[in-house]
Amino acid sequence: MPDPADKDENSLKRQSRHLPNGREIDDADTVYFDRRLARKDCLLPDWDIPDTAYRPVPIVWFTGAMLLQLLSLAIIATALSSKDPLFTIVCCSVSSFAIGYWTWERGMKDAGTAWKISTFLMLVIQFAFLYAVVSIGT
Numbered sequence: 001m002p003d004p005a006d007k008d009e010n011s012l013k014r015q016s017r018h019l020p021n022g023r024e025i026d027d028a029d030t031v032y033f034d035r036r037l038a039r040k041d042c043l044l045p046d047w048d049i050p051d052t053a054y055r056p057v058p059i060v061w062f063t064g065a066m067l068l069q070l071l072s073l074a075i076i077a078t079a080l081s082s083k084d085p086l087f088t089i090v091c092c093s094v095s096s097f098a099i100g101y102w103t104w105e106r107g108m109k110d111a112g113t114a115w116k117i118s119t120f121l122m123l124v125i126q127f128a129f130l131y132a133v134v135s136i137g138t
Contacts, residue, residue: 058111
């Protein structure tokens with residue numbers, strides 16, 4: 001391949017206006033001889049960027065639900081520590097149900113059975129731990 005430093009701008013423009021796959025080069029592409037160096041949408045090299053879209057996976061939904069429930073139960077239990085324990089447990093159960101519903105609607109309903117079971121068990125175990133702590137405190 002010729003050295004690009006040896007070529008002036010006009011000689012580079014006179015070269016073929018087609019890529020190896022037969023597609024014609026448009027002005028939005030950054031081209032180095034016969035190699036397309038950049039995608040039109042982001043101007044990063046095409047070999048560094050896969051042509052895919054982001055697709056969340058169940059581990060993201062599971063982790064999000066776990067962390068959100070952990071924080072919400074801790075905040076609710078702390079804020080309601082001077083109230084009736086039954087009221088605290090009801091508020092925490094409503095929070096856990098809302099987080100479970102939110103996780104389900106985010107995409108967990110389309111996940112594998114193991115992810116569904118794991119998420120349900122995680123929500124129940126964290127709620128059971130809070131229930132035990134609140135019950136012991138009374």
